[in-house]
Amino acid sequence: MLSVLRSSWPLLLGVMLLMVGNGMQGTLLGIRGEIEGIGTYEMSVVMSAYFMGFLFGSRMTPEMIRRVGHVRVFAALGSLISAVLVLYATAPNWVAWTAMRVLIGFSFSGVYIVAESWLNAQSTNENRGQALSVYMIMQMLGVITAQILLNTGDPSGYFLFVIPSVLVSLAFTPILLSVAPAPPFATTKRMSFARLFAASPLGCVGIFLLGGVFSALFGMSSVWGTHAGLSVREISIFVAAIYVGGLLFQYPIGWASDRMDRRVLILALAIMGAVSMGLVFIMAPGFGVLLFMAALIGGIANPLYSLMVAYTNDYLDNSDMAAASAGLLFINGLGAITGPLATGWLMEAVGDNGFFLYIALLMALVAAYAGWRMTRRPSIPADQTGAFAVLSPAATTLAVEAALEAAQDTSQSDTDDTPSVGH
Numbered sequence: 556m557l558s559v560l561r562s563s564w565p566l567l568l569g570v571m572l573l574m575v576g577n578g579m580q581g582t583l584l585g586i587r588g589e590i591e592g593i594g595t596y597e598m599s600v601v602m603s604a605y606f607m608g609f610l611f612g613s614r615m616t617p618e619m620i621r622r623v624g625h626v627r628v629f630a631a632l633g634s635l636i637s638a639v640l641v642l643y644a645t646a647p648n649w650v651a652w653t654a655m656r657v658l659i660g661f662s663f664s665g666v667y668i669v670a671e672s673w674l675n676a677q678s679t680n681e682n683r684g685q686a687l688s689v690y691m692i693m694q695m696l697g698v699i700t701a702q703i704l705l706n707t708g709d710p711s712g713y714f715l716f717v718i719p720s721v722l723v724s725l726a727f728t729p730i731l732l733s734v735a736p737a738p739p740f741a742t743t744k745r746m747s748f749a750r751l752f753a754a755s756p757l758g759c760v761g762i763f764l765l766g767g768v769f770s771a772l773f774g775m776s777s778v779w780g781t782h783a784g785l786s787v788r789e790i791s792i793f794v795a796a797i798y799v800g801g802l803l804f805q806y807p808i809g810w811a812s813d814r815m816d817r818r819v820l821i822l823a824l825a826i827m828g829a830v831s832m833g834l835v836f837i838m839a840p841g842f843g844v845l846l847f848m849a850a851l852i853g854g855i856a857n858p859l860y861s862l863m864v865a866y867t868n869d870y871l872d873n874s875d876m877a878a879a880s881a882g883l884l885f886i887n888g889l890g891a892i893t894g895p896l897a898t899g900w901l902m903e904a905v906g907d908n909g910f911f912l913y914i915a916l917l918m919a920l921v922a923a924y925a926g927w928r929m930t931r932r933p934s935i936p937a938d939q940t941g942a943f944a945v946l947s948p949a950a951t952t953l954a955v956e957a958a959l960e961a962a963q964d965t966s967q968s969d970t971d972d973t974p975s976v977g978h
Contacts, residue, residue, distance in 0.1 A: 565729035567693050570670055572726035574697025576719035577663055579704060580640055581605070582794050583719075584652065585777025586710045586787060587643075595782065597649040599899025602774035603892050604653045606766075608660025610888035616665035626731065629669045632662040633727045640720035644713045670730070695802045702791035702798075710787055746878035748886070751867075754879070757928045758867030761821065762883050764917045764924075765863065766890020768828075768856050771898045771914055772797055776849075779902070779910040789842060796846045797853035804854030809861065816934045817866045818925055821859065825922035828855040832915035836908045852914065859921075860887075869935050 581602075588598045619628050639659045643652065674690055701719070708714035752759045776797065780790035812820055828851075834840075835848050864883060871879050894913075901909030 565732070566670060566674055567689060569726040569728075569730040570690060571693040571697040571700075572722045573663070573666060573670075574694045575701045575704065576636070576640060576723035576726070578698035578701030578794075579715070579719040579722075580643070580659070581773060582702060582705060582777040582791065583710060583715055584643065584656075585775070585779075586705075586781050586790060587647065588649070588652075588778065589781035590711050591647045593647075593649045595778065595902050596896075596899040598778045599775065599895040599902075601649050601652045601656055602778065602895035602899075603770070604656035605660035605774065606770050606888060606891035606894070608657035608662075609664040610660075610885070610892065611657075612661040612664025613668070613884065613888065615661075616668045619665065620669065625669050625672065628665060630727065630731065632665045632669075633723065635659075636662045636666070637720045637724045640723060641716055644716040673730070691805075692802065695798050698798045699795045699802075702795040705791040706788050746875060746882050748882060751879055751882045754870045755867040757818065757821070757925055758863050758870075758883065759886055760924050761863045761921050762860070762867075762887045763890040764921050765856065765860050766887040766892075767894035767897065768914055768917050769860070769887075770891035770894030771910065771917075772852065772856060774895045775898045775902075775910055778899075779907055782902070782907045785842075793845060793849050796849040800850030800853030800855075801857030803850075805858050805861065808854075808858035812858075812862050812865060817862060817869070818929050818934055821862055821866065822922055822925045822929070824855050824859050824862070825918045825925060828852055828859075828918035829915045829922055831855075832911045832918060836911040836915060839908060855918075 584601065585598065588601070593601075616628065636659055639655045639662075643655060646652070646655075671690070674686055704718055705715065707718070748759075773794075776794050777790050780793055785793065808820070808824070831848055831851050835845065840848070864880065867879060867883060898910055898913045901913045903909075905912060
C-alpha cells in the first residue's frame with residue numbers, strides 16, 4: 556500500500572479534495588434549502604438532478620475524451636464544478652439549483668472517469684487491487700472530512716460555498732502537475748439489457764433498487780435532518796456516520812461473500828436493512844440510536860452494491876464482465892434518479908420519517924426478490940464463484956472494470972497457490 560501512495564499520491568490527494576467538495580455541496584444544499592424556504596419535494600428534484608447529470612456524464616465523457624484528450628476534459632469540467640459551487644449561493648431557488656446540479660453531476664462523472672483511467676494506467680497487475688482500495692478509502696475520507704468542514708461557517712452565508720469551490724480548484728493542481736502521462740482510452744463494448752437480465756435477474760433488479768437507496772441516503776439525508784430539527788453539527792455527524800459504516804463493513808462482508816452462498820448473504824443484509832430502517836420509522840429514536848442506525852444502513856448498503864456486482868459476474872464469462880459493469884452502472888443510475896423524488900413524495904405524504912420508510916421498503920423489496928430468486932435456480936458453490944471487489948456506488952465504469960479485473964487476478968493467484976489434493 557505504501558508503494559501505491561508513493562506513486563499515486565498526487566492523484567489520490569486530488570480525488571480526496573474533489574470528494575470533500577462534492578460531499579460538502581450535497582449536505583449543504585439540504586440545509587440551505589430549509590433556510591430559503593424551499594419545499595421538501597422541490598429539494599428532492601434538486602437532489603435527483605445530480606444523479607441525472609452523473610448518468611449523462613458517464614455516457615458522454617468518453618466521446619469528449621476521444622475528441623480533445625484527458626487533460627482538457629479534466630480542466631474544463633473542473634472549472635465548471637468550481638464555478639457552480641460558488642453560484643449556488645447567488646441563486647437560492649430550486650429551479651436554478653436543479654440546473655446547476657445537473658451540470659455538477661455531469662462534471663463530477665467526467666472528472667471521475669479521467670481520474671480513474673489515470674489511476675488504472677499508473678497501477679500494475681500486482682498492485683491494482685491495492686490502488687483501487689486506497690482510491691475508495693480516499694473517496695470515503697473526503698466525504699467524511701466534508702461533514703467536519705460544514706461546522707466551520709454559517710450555512711445561510713457564502714463562506715461554506717466558497718470552501719468546496721476552492722478545494723475543488725486545488726484538487727486539480729497535484730494531478731495536472733504530476734509527471735504521469737495521459738493514459739490511452741478505450742470504449743467498453745455494450746451488452747444488451749435483455750442479455751444482462753437473463754444472466755442475473757437479481758443483479759439487475761437489486762442494483763436498480765439499491766440506486767434508489769444510495770441516492771436517498773446521500774442526497775436526502777440533510778433534507779431530512781433539517782426538517783427533523785437537527786442542528787448543522789448533528790446533520791454533519793449523521794451523514795458522516797453513513798460513510799463511516801460503509802468504510803468499516805466493506806471488507807468483513809466481502810470476506811463472507813467469498814465463503815458462502817451470496818444470495819443468502821444478500822437476503823440477510825437486505826432484511827437487516829429493512830428491519831433497522833422500519834424500526835427507526837416506527838420508534839423515532841434519539842440521536843444516539845440514529846447515529847448507530849445510520850452507520851448500520853451505510854455499512855449494509857455499500858457492501859450490498861459490491862455484492863450485487865460480484866453475484867452478477869458469477870453468471871458471466873470474464874470477457875463479458877466489463878460490458879456487464881457498464882450496464883449495471885446505468886441501471887443503478889436510473890434507480891438513483893428516482894430515489895430522491897420518491898423520498899420527497901413520501902416525506903410529504905407521511906411525515907419527515909418517510910425518509911426511513913422509503914429505504915426500508917426498498918430493502919424489503921430486495922429481500923423479497925432475492926428470496927424468490929432462490930427458488931428459481933440452484934446456487935453456485937462458493938468455491939466456484941468469482942472474487943468480491945470493493946466498489947463505491949460513485950465509481951464509474953473504469954473503476955468497476957479495474958476492480959473486477961484485480962479481484963479475478965487475486966482469486967486466480969490464490970487458486971494457483973493452493974496445492975492440489977490427490978485421491
